[in-house]
Amino acid sequence: MACPENMFFLIGLFMSGVLACFGQRNLITTMPDRLDVLTGSCVQIPCSFDIDDPQKTFNSAILPSGVWIKGNQYFGERPDRVIFNSSETVNRYQGEITGNMSQKNCTTVFFNVTTNYSDIYFFRIESQPFRATDTEKSVKIVVSDFPSSPIITVSGEVKEGTPVSLNCSAVAPCPEHPPELTWTLPTTENQLQENPDQTKSVLSTVTFTPSYLHHEKNITCTSVYPVGTSNKRAEHNMMLNVSFSPKDTSASISPADSVSVGSCVNLTCSSTANPPVTNFTWFQISGGETTQVASGQSYTLNVTVGDGGLYFCEGRNSHGCGKSNEVQLAIKGQKEPMVFGVAAGTLGAILLISLISLFVWRRNSRLHDGLERTDSPQGQNSPVGTVCTNQATAGEEPEEPAEDQPEEIQYGDIDFSKLQTKEIPAAAQDRVQGQESEYAEVNVTGRGAQEPPLNNLDGLYAQVNKTGGC
Incomplete structure (x- = not known):
């Protein structure tokens, strides 16, 4: 016969099974x-x-x-x-x-x-x-013996130029000694929070504005748990997936040297983007105009006479586009626009130098004739003689110019305020007044920067060519 205690225990098990069957x-x-x-x-x-x-x-x-x-x-x-x-x-x-x-x-x-x-x-x-x-x-x-790894979550899409928040959470089974969270990026303070199942966890958030340089870079969140007198660590690494428009777009041409008409040339466009570039477009610059010529990452053409010029490409994805550098397609036997520009500039410079030389020669001839007509028989006592001898003061003997040496006339130094007021005959006065008018005209046209020497044509040509080149 079974013991009463065991009988009651069996009855309890039976009743528990019955209640469980009825879902109570x-x-x-x-x-x-x-x-x-x-x-x-x-x-x-x-x-x-x-x-x-x-x-x-x-x-x-x-x-x-x-x-x-x-x-x-x-x-x-x-x-x-x-x-x-x-x-x-x-x-x-x-x-x-x-x-x-x-x-x-x-x-x-x-x-x-x-x-x-x-x-x-x-x-x-x-x-x-x-x-x-x-x-x-x-x-x-x-x-x-080791803590579980923290969990990193991202709020929204990680896109270049748009602020984004990364959250790191770690369980806190012992709320009296919660873990400390650290990032490889600057972070905010840790917060102890309650989960839907009433367990506790620690949350840390970092907010930053990513660039395309952050793409495929690792972000690490580390949790440090204090246990007794020591610490136990766990970490979570996450590779960033940053969306950005095409970067480092470049165009290349093969062969890079000059080619003959009828030969084959291949142009290739490359770009870094996330998501990858979905559309490549090629453009040609010729005669100052830009024309779209092809689509695709590679562009192959059999060269004709009109294919010479500059080329560049554009790469585009859902976030924007990027433009490449310009590459030159040179055709053998075809003169470059720059050569014509240099030739035109050279001819223009030569013509300008000729006009300047003719003008200076005519002005000097005109001035020389005027000086001969107004030369006074009295020499130094003439007022005109005083002006032409570089303003010699009273009582000083003017320097005699060397024989057969042309006199250098300083038009910018003529000072009419120092002309002598001596009375002269009417006929001579008319000649002097005429001469003063002629000097005044010469002085106005010659005032300012000193004219370059006529024998320094090479330097003048260099100066004109520099300002007028392409």
Whole structure:
């Protein structure tokens, strides 16, 4: 005959099976499915409960006891499965129910977790007049020596020139000692937050404006967990995928030297873009006009007379376009526009020099004739003689110019204020006045920068050619 205790236990198992078949749960607990814990740290189990028994009500004035069962919800034959009971002072696991049981909060913390804590756990309430175990809900605790890696998420598309935020989160199974998060980029402060399943995690956010140089660069977030007197680390690397318009667009031509009419030439366009370039377009610059000539990354043509000139390409994707450098397609035997420009400039310079020479020669001839007509018989006593001898003052003997040496006339130094006021005959005065008028005309046209010497035509040609070249 079976013992009464065993009989009652079998009856209890039978009744539990019957109730389970009908889907009745007198105790309904809410807790996470899994918790990852570090060896030597603590673990907090978020927990709440409700009672669904029409015959029994929950009396909040009577504080119930919370019981945690390891491995299996049935502990009649295995009392060692009960690892914690809040009504006991000594338990197998050191822990504490931090939630307010009278408000149906059964949140519990276990300290100094070891690897043998890894298992599933059920929660039970023992109070008067209600006792029940939630047999359908458990939490799995996984203990390891190394923390799990943090998680990096991106808010929106990472696009060049547009600010973007990267979030790094790491679980905090022991909220009393949360991890510290660091980035390879400048970050904001860490924030401890609660997840939908009431577990805790630490969040760190970095906001920056990416450029195309950030594309395929690694970003690292590191979590540091304090455990006792040491730290344990974990990190997550993420390669950035930055969208940007075409960059470093370049055009090349093969062969690069001058080619003959009828030969084959290949032009190639290259560009860096994300997403890749979807459309390449080729343009020709000829006679000052730009014309679209082809599409495609490569452009091959059999050279004709009109194909000579400059070429460039454009690459385009969904974010914009990029323009390449210009390459020259030179055709043998075909003169370049620059040669004609240089020739025209040279002819123009020669013509200008000829006109300047003719003008200077005529002016000097005119001046020489005027000086001969106005030369006074008295020599130095003539007012005109005073002007032509570089303003010799009274009482000074003017220098006699060397024989057969042409006198250098300084038109810019003529000062009519120092002319003598001596009375002269009327006929001579008319000649002097005529001469003064002629000198005044010569002085106005010659004032300013000194005329270049006539024998320095090479330097003048160089100056004119420089300003008029292409």
